[in-house]
Amino acid sequence: MTDQLTTTEPLSFDGTLLHPGDPGWDDARRAWQLRADQHPAAIVRAGSVRDVITTVRRAAELGLRVAPQATGHNAGPLGPLDGTALLRTGDLRDVTIDPQRRIARVGAGALWGDVTVAAAEHGLAALAGSSRDVGVVGYTLGGGVSWLGRAHGPAAGQVTAAEIVTADGELLRVDDEHHPDLFWAIRGGGGSFGVVTALEFRLFPITEVQAGALFWPIERAAEVLHAWREWADEVPDTVTSVGRLLRFPPLPEIPEPVRGRSLVAIELASLEGPVATELLLRRLRALGPEMDTVHSQSPVDLADLHMDPPTPVPGIGDGTGLAAFPVESLDALLATVGPGSTLPPLLSVEIRQLGGALARPVGAVSGLDAAVVVFAVTIAPDDGAAAAATTTLDALASALAPWAAESTYLNFVERAGTRTFPAATLRRLRSVKTTYDPADRIRANHPVAPFGPAGS
Incomplete structure (x- = not known):
């Protein structure tokens, strides 16, 4: 096996081919998740779909695997990428909106900020991620839980077609009628089945939402979150909310x-009108929040609601889906990471409300039949901080284990080894993987192995 993507035969790329030591190598291998220390055999910054096809074919000739990556938000589980060509697709950011059909077509590197702004110009909204710099394709392949999800389901459920370069270097267009097994797998099954170069998905005629957050001192966490748990169980599917513990660092930004x-915060987005939303919020506002930012806004502005960091960070986190969310489960969470905990603190612990349309089966989407999904994360600039955070993350997972669902939401899994699919779904995904990539050439952050010698 060679560690070079080129041999004596020269290759032509519309983008850039890099090898270790080349100028720009360190920038090109860096993921958005800065704790992911990626050391691939080579890097291709694709400038076209042709580059994707060339990379996949040449890598196969040389015995290399291929890891597609647009931003690298969830790069940790990929590992160091030995024996792998890193295929950066971030420059393929084309976005086209068809306002008559209410369809968006996006390239492999499109970010949600690209799509939401373009859609809003036509009075339309997408089931976007909580941050404008999250890649559309990776988010959607993982299922996609948006602020509009309880009303409209996961983002993967709105995909109408995809274009994908398979492990043998063929470009396929997949939909309900063409390669339906592959189309099923990529809608929630992750990136193991090929390199998605384009997605087409439905948009919604939404121009205004009621959204914002209510904040209290963390010492009131038990009171506020227990009230929110009861409230969230009663609100209509047009409301999606998050209960959250936040410990902000004393940084100037x-x-x-x-x-x-x-x-302690409650974040929410409502598709009810201003008056109906005000009525729904009465019980929470009766708790006397010291800050209240809920107001009418454009769907584009939902990218600011969750206060995600605007630049790459060295984070460590993980998620757990809960099949049920009784009082005891919330008490267990608060005892572990609440204001009285003696464990190393985490920057954010969120309990994201599921249910509604998110619970309806769509493709291979996993873990969304849970009641809630818990995601905890912190900044870990060095190994000591990462070890401390891991102690708390492990303790939280253990505390919530009695209520854990069979699988969890794929995009919230940031550590290798977490069970991501129910057994029946995994068997079907492995069958698709065996059909389209029996040698396991395509490498994903949440891998699905083929049946047989290449798999497990």
């Missing part, structure tokens, strides 16, 4: 009202 503070 953090807004002054929350800088250096520890808070």
Whole structure:
């Protein structure tokens, strides 16, 4: 096996081919998740779909695997990428909106910020991620839980077609009628089945939402989150909400009202009108939040609601889906990571409300029949901080284990080894993988192995 993507035969790329030591190598191998230390055999920054096809074919000739990556938000489970060509697709950011059909077509590197702004110009909204710099394709392949999800389901459920380069270097268009098994797998099954170069998906005629957050001191976490748990169980599917513990670092880039503070928050987005949303919020506002940012806004502005970091960070986190969310499960969470905990603190612990349309089966989407999904994360600039965070993450997973669902939401799994699919779904995914990539050439952050010698 060679560690070079080129041999004596020269290759032509519309983008850039890099090998270790080349100028720009370190920038090209860096993922958005800065704790992922990627050391591939070679890197291709694709400038076209032709580059994707060339990379996949040449890698196969040389015995290399291929890892597609647009942004690298969930790069940790990929590992160091030995024996692998890293295929960066971030420059393929084309976005086309068909307002009559309410369809968006996006390239492999499109970000949600690209799509939401373009769609809004036509009075349309997408089932976008909580951050504008998240890649559309990776998010959607993992299922896609948006602020509009309880009303409209996972983003993967709105995909109408995809274009995908398979492990043998063939470009296929897949939909319900063409390669339906592959179309089923990529809608929630992750990136193991080929390199998706384009997605087409439905948009919605939404121009205004009611959204924002309510904040209290973290010492009131038990009172607030228990009230929210009861409230969330009763609101209509047009409302999606998150209960959250936040410990903001004392950094200058953090807004002054929350800088250096520890808070409990309820974030929400509502498709009800202003009056109906005000009525729904009465019970929560009766708790006397010290800050209340809920207001009418464009769907584009939902990218600011979750306060995700605007630049790459060295984070460590993980998620757990809960099949049920009784009082005891919330008490267990609070005892482990709440204000009285003696464990190393985490930056954010969120309990994301599921249910509604998110619970309806769509493709291979996993873990969304749970009641809630818990995601905990913190900044870990060095190995010591990462070890401390891992201690708390492990303790939280253990505390919630009695209520854990069979699988969890794929995009919230950031550590290798977590069970990501129910057994029946995994068997079907492995069958698709065996059909389209029996040698396991395509490498994904949440891998599905083929049946037989190449798999497990």
